[in-house]
Structure formats: C-alpha cells, structure tokens
Amino acid sequence: MDKNEIYRMLPKVDRLMTEENIQEMISRHGYECVHKAVNSVLGRAREGLARCGSEQEARACIAEIPEQIRRVLEGWERPGLKPVVNGTGIILHTGLGRAPLGESALQAAMKIAGGYSNLEYDLEKGQRGERCLNFEELVCRVTGAEAAMAVNNNAGAVLLALSAVAGGGEVVVSRGELVEIGGGFRIPEIMELGGARLREAGTTNRTRLTDYENAVSGETRAFLKVHTSNYRIVGFTCSVSLGELCKLGRARKIPVIQDLGSGVLVNLEKYGLEHEPTVQEAVAQGADVVCFSGDKLMGGPQAGIIAGRKEYIEKIRRHPLVRALRIDKFTAAALEAVFREYLHPESEEVKIPVLHMLSETEDSLRRKAENMAASLRNAAGIHSADCSPGERERRAEQPGVLAEIAVEPCVSRTGGGSLPMQDIRSYAVTVAPREITAEELGRRLRGKEIPVIGRISGERFFMDVRTVEEKYGGYLSEIFRGGDILRKGGRP
Ligand SMILES: *Cc1c(COP(=O)(O)O)cnc(C)c1O
Numbered sequence: 436m437d438k439n440e441i442y443r444m445l446p447k448v449d450r451l452m453t454e455e456n457i458q459e460m461i462s463r464h465g466y467e468c469v470h471k472a473v474n475s476v477l478g479r480a481r482e483g484l485a486r487c488g489s490e491q492e493a494r495a496c497i498a499e500i501p502e503q504i505r506r507v508l509e510g511w512e513r514p515g516l517k518p519v520v521n522g523t524g525i526i527l528h529t530g531l532g533r534a535p536l537g538e539s540a541l542q543a544a545m546k547i548a549g550g551y552s553n554l555e556y557d558l559e560k561g562q563r564g565e566r567c568l569n570f571e572e573l574v575c576r577v578t579g580a581e582a583a584m585a586v587n588n589n590a591g592a593v594l595l596a597l598s599a600v601a602g603g604g605e606v607v608v609s610r611g612e613l614v615e616i617g618g619g620f621r622i623p624e625i626m627e628l629g630g631a632r633l634r635e636a637g638t639t640n641r642t643r644l645t646d647y648e649n650a651v652s653g654e655t656r657a658f659l660k661v662h663t664s665n666y667r668i669v670g671f672t673c674s675v676s677l678g679e680l681c682k683l684g685r686a687r688k689i690p691v692i693q694d695l696g697s698g699v700l701v702n703l704e705k706y707g708l709e710h711e712p713t714v715q716e717a718v719a720q721g722a723d724v725v726c727f728s729g730d731k732l733m734g735g736p737q738a739g740i741i742a743g744r745k746e747y748i749e750k751i752r753r754h755p756l757v758r759a760l761r762i763d764k765f766t767a768a769a770l771e772a773v774f775r776e777y778l779h780p781e782s783e784e785v786k787i788p789v790l791h792m793l794s795e796t797e798d799s800l801r802r803k804a805e806n807m808a809a810s811l812r813n814a815a816g817i818h819s820a821d822c823s824p825g826e827r828e829r830r831a832e833q834p835g836v837l838a839e840i841a842v843e844p845c846v847s848r849t850g851g852g853s854l855p856m857q858d859i860r861s862y863a864v865t866v867a868p869r870e871i872t873a874e875e876l877g878r879r880l881r882g883k884e885i886p887v888i889g890r891i892s893g894e895r896f897f898m899d900v901r902t903v904e905e906k907y908g909g910y911l912s913e914i915f916r917g918g919d920i921l922r923k924g925g926r927p
Contacts, residue, residue, distance in 0.1 A: 441484050441493045446500065448473055456501050464508050472507040476500055520907045522889035524861055524899025526792050527697075527851030529618075531888065533730040533737070535788045535904070539776060540735060540769035547768035554764045565752070566761060570771040574742060577700060577777045579718045580725070582748035585740045585770060589728040590620045591760040592739025593694050596724050597629035597659070599754035600690055600747055604656030605634045609642035609675070611668055612661040616696070622661055631656065641673045647683060657690050658683070660722075662712065664696035664853050677712075681721030690723035690747055697853035698727025698740060700777050706784075706794045709857050714742065723747050729766075731851045734789035735773035736766045792901055793849070797860055804842040804862035804900045807908060811864065812840045815918035837921040838868040847901045865895040870923035879920055885910060 451457055451473050461469045480500055487493040519531060527533045536544070547554075557564030567584050574583035586592050597606060606626060613635070615621040626633045634655065637646035647658060658680055677693060684691040699711045711732070717725045724747050729738030739760075741751060751757070762770070776786045784790040812818070817837055845863040848854075868876050873891045880887035880896070885907070890897040903911075919925035 438485065441487060441490070442481065444493055444497060445477065445480060445484065446497070448477060451477075451500075454501070457504065460505065460508060464512070468508065468511065469504070472504050472511070476503045476507055479503075518885055520885060520887040520898075520904070520911070521902040522863075522887060522898030522900075524845060524847035524863070524890070524897075524901055525850035526789055526847065526902055527731050527849055527853065528902075529851055533851055534734045536736060536769055537734070537773070537776070537786050537788050539786060540772040543768040543772035544736070544765040548765035552764055552768075554767065567767060570767070570774060573771060573774050573778075574740065577774050578714045578725075578742045580742035580744075582745040583740065583742040584748060584752055585729070585738050585762050585767065586757070586760040587739060587762055588730075588737050589694070589696065589698075589726055589739035590616075590625070591756075592726040592741045593692075594625050594629050595739075595754060595756045595760055596692050596726055596741055596747075596751055597626060597631050597657070598756055599751040600692060600724060601656035602630035605632045605652065605654040606657045606659050606692075607634045607636050607647055607650045607655060608659045608661065609637050609646070610635050610639050611637065611642055611672075611674060612659075612663060614661055614663055614665070616665060622659075622694075626659075640668050640671055642675060643673060644675050644679055644683060647675060647680060651687060651689065655687075655689055657692050659692045659694065661694045662696045667856055676720075677717060677722060678720040681723075684723070685721070690744075691721070692724040692726070693717050693722040695725055695727040697731035697849075697851060698729070698733040700733055701780060701783060701790065703732075703793070703854075706790075708793065708859070709854060711854060714740075718742065724751070728851075729770055729773075731853055732789060732849065733773065734787040736769040738762055738766055738770050740770075792847075793859070795901060797862070800862045800900055801842065804864050807898075807900060807903075807911065808840050808842050808864045810908065810912045811866070811915045814912040814915040815840070815921060817918070836869055837918045838866050841865050841867075843895075843897070845897060845899050847899055859901075861899050861901045863897040863899045865897050866921075867895045868921045870921065876921065880914070883914060887911070887914070 452470065457469060457473070477500070480496060483496050484493055487496055521528060521531050553569065555564055555566045571583050575581065586595060608622065613622050623633050632654070634650050636642055636650040660677055660680060677691070681691050695712065695714060695717055697711070699713045700715065702713065703709065703711050714725055714727055722743060724741060724743040726739060726741050727733070729735040729740060741748065773787065776783050784794040815837060817840060843863050843865050845861050847859040847861040849857065849859070866876060867873065873894050873896045876896050877889060877891055880889065887898070914920055
C-alpha cells in the first residue's frame with residue numbers, strides 16, 4: 436500500500452463529526468470544542484500514518500482516533516492548577532503554594548470574593564475610601580505598630596518602602612545582609628529598582644555600629660536591616676542589633692527599615708524551635724518600618740505587610756507604586772481573618788495550619804505515620820514490616836512481595852527561606868517498591884488526579900507525614916488499593 440492510499444483511509448472531519456460517539460462528545464463539550472479536538476487529533480494521526488509500515492498498523496492507528504479525541508477533550512477540561520498532597524515535609528514549600536489557609540481565612544475570602552464589599556469605600560462618608568484601612572487597627576493591635584498597610588507580597592513591600600522612604604537618596608546596609616532570597620529577589624537590585632543608592636557598611640562577617648556611623652552622609656535617607664532568613668553567617672562574626680541601630684537612627688534622624696522576611700507573630704520557642712525575631716519585637720525595638728510576608732510563618736495568604744510609624748506609613752501610602760502592588764479583595768479578607776486569630780494567642784496553633792504543623796509532637800507524628808503505613812500495606816495487600824530487620828529482609832526477598840512499606844524518622848523543614856539551620860524531627864512513611872524503581876513510583880504518584888509529592892532517598896519514596904493533610908488518608912489508601920501502583924506494567 437502506498438502512502439497516498441494510507442492517507443485516504445483517514446476519516447474526513449465532517450464524517451467523524453456525525454459519528455455516534457462523537458455526537459455524544461458534542462452534547463457534553465459543545466460543537467466548537469469537539470471540532471477543534473478532531474482537527475488536532477487528525478493532524479497528529481496524519482503524521483503517525485507517515486510512519487506506519489503496513490496497512491494493519493495504519494488501521495490500528497485509525498481505530499484509536501475516537502479515544503484520542505476523548506482524551507484531548509478531557510485534558511482541556513482538567514484544571515491546570517490543582518491541589519497536591521505535600522509529602523515533602525517542607526511546611527512553606529514555595530513550589531507548592533507556601534502556607535495553606537485555615538478555615539476562618541477561607542470563609543472570609545469566599546464571602547468577599549463572590550460579591551461586592553467595602554474594599555475601598557468609606558461607609559461613614561459614603562464615598563471612595565482607602566484599601567486596607569478596614570483592618571489597619573487590627574494589625575496595629577497585634578503588632579504594636581502605630582500604622583499599617585498591606586500589598587501583594589513582601590518583595591513588593593520592601594520595594595515600596597525603599598522607594599517611598601529613601602528614593603533619590605542613599606540607604607545604608609550591612610555587607611552581611613545583602614541577601615538574595617530566591618526567585619531573583621536581591622537586595623541590591625531591589626534598591627536600584629526603588630531608586631535608592633546602596634551604601635554598604637562593614638564586611639560580610641563583621642559589621643559594627645561605627646561602620647553604620649561612618650557610612651552616613653548628607654544623602655542618607657534610611658538604614659535597612661534585612662533578616663538573614665535563609666542562611667547564617669557563623670564563626671568570627673559580629674553584627675549590630677536592631678535596637679542599637681534604631682538608637683543611632685533616632686540620634687541622626689534617619690529612619691530604620693527592617694525587612695523581616697518571614698513574619699512571625701508568636702514566639703516559636705514554645706514549639707521547641709529556635710527563637711525567630713517577631714514582628715512585635717521589631718516594632719518594640721524601634722524599627723520605623725517593618726516589612727514581612729503574609730504566607731510564610733504567619734500562615735496567611737500571599738501578601739506583604741508594612742507596619743510602623745504613622746509618619747512613614749502615610750508617606751508610603753501616597754507613593755504611586757501602591758497602585759501597582761495593591762492587594763486583592765479576597766486576599767485582604769483572608770489576611771484580616773488570620774490577624775484576628777492572633778488576637779487569641781493561646782489557640783493560634785489550632786486555627787493556623789502552619790503553626791499546627793510546626794507544633795505537632797514527634798509522638799503524634801510517629802503514630803500518624805504508623806497508622807498511615809498500616810493502611811497503605813492493608814490496601815496494597817502487603818504484610819506488616821513490623822518485625823525484626825532480619826525477618827523483614829527475609830520476607831522482602833520472597834517472590835510476590837510488591838514493596839516494603841515502613842515508618843522511618845526524618846527531618847522536616849519550615850522552608851520559604853525561614854529557619855534554615857533548624858532540623859525539625861519528624862516521621863515518614865517510606866515505600867521501597869520491588870518491581871519498579873522509587874523514581875518510577877514517584878512519577879506515578881505525581882500523575883495522580885491529586886498528585887502526591889514526596890522525596891526519594893536510598894531507593895525509597897519518603898512521605899513526611901507532618902505536611903500530609905489528615906483528609907488525604909483515605910485518598911492515599913485508594914491509590915495503593917490492590918497494589919497496582921507498585922507493579923511492573925501495572926495500570927497505575
Ligand atoms: C521571603 C523574603 C522576602 C520576599 O517575600 P515574598 O513574600 O516572597 O515576596 C523578602 N525578604 C526576606 C528577608 C525574605 O525572607
């Protein structure tokens with residue numbers, strides 16, 4: 436059979452569109468959509484036919500066309516952005532959307548997003564008002580600041596604060612704090628964007644108060660302190676505390692801007708973690724402007740909060756960049772709800788998922804991991820590995836054993852460039868498949884309707900249970916039911 440004859444076997448678009456199974460797709464997806472899918476599949480089939488050697492092969496190719504059309508249509512319907520199961524143990528995983536929101540924030544966002552609100556409307560005067568003023572007082576009560584506002588994210592907050600307070604002048608920063616946060620956020624570049632000139636003080640490992648004093652000139656408009664949230668300088672070091680710098684700032688009438696990065700509003704020591712400077716401390720130590728993220732350790736939506744002295748917040752509010760960086764209405768609603776949770780400091784870890792995950796004890800995590808491992812083994816029909824290591828190995832060698840599913844200690848991280856040196860002990864469910872590689876298992880799990888993201892180490896797939904939401908327990912068992920996901924050539 437020559438190529439032209441093979442091409443002639445390809446069904447015509449118009450005829451395909453009248454076929455019964457295609458008609459059924461049209462009733463579900465609409466004529467236009469199906470027409471596009473048919474054209475796209477036929478185009479690909481034509482290329483496929485060019486590679487077919489025999490008539491038989493060509494017929495097999497053509498027989499697959501309706502199924503391919505169905506798959507294309509289903510692919511178009513599927514949302515691109517979807518929930519995932521976070522088994523990485525990284526609580527603020529930037530790739531996975533950082534902080535999950537708690538119930539009150541979700542409710543607040545939903546209530547506001549679906550209708551009109553007084554987002555920028557002064558109800559008393561009956562006219563246009565200012566965005567974010569609705570919860571300014573609340574932010575002030577929680578942080579102790581005189582005034583506050585919020586923008587799209589903390590990178591925006593720092594850019595805006597620098598532009599408004601120091602644009603056209605110089606900003607003095609310690610060389611030990613010229614950081615890159617990730618995703619291209621570098622302090623020197625942000626400074627340049629904000630129209631301020633960088634004036635470096637001290638050295639990478641040591642900066643003293645006199646270094647700041649010597650860097651001051653007639654052009655100095657601000658001191659900037661950046662919390663080195665994603666790295667530590669250790670060894671022969673010295674730095675100037677925020678309190679000391681604020682004293683110098685007051686004496687020289689130079690405002691101090693503190694980029695705190697992750698905005699912590701509680702003392703993390705109560706969860707057995709290292710102390711991380713809180714927003715309240717920065718305000719109390721005299722920082723004139725404090726910038727921090729909404730979706731890092733604060734546990735809220737993506738936002739950049741700027742809190743500080745009224746004089747500077749007013750100045751920042753009037754800067755034209757505010758319009759470009761403004762916060763969206765459902766973010767504002769969620770942010771307000773999260774701040775409200777911080778008015779009750781005895782129960783935040785119940786209401787704020789990030790703090791809940793941080794506060795979980797090793798004991799409770801081990802139990803959670805053991806329960807999960809047992810359900811997965813059960814679902815996959817695998818015997819318990821709950822025996823001596825020798826016995827376990829002997830059983831694992833037996834033919835027909837699909838995998839070893841066990842519980843192992845592991846280390847969680849806060850992520851989001853916070854608490855970089857902190858090891859947070861946790862437990863993982865580990866799966867060591869026998870017929871396929873751990874990489875292949877990881878790939879199969881990522882391909883699921885709700886993808887499961889984990890870590891691979893030593894030929895085992897690790898799921899740190901600290902970040903796996905309780906509600907996914909049943910879903911994970913379903914995935915392992917029957918053990919097909921672990922089988923070579925199985926239909927995962
Ligand atoms: C994370 C971080 C930022 C950026 O905050 P985003 O909310 O991600 O925009 C800025 N500065 C520091 C010190 C940070 O840790």
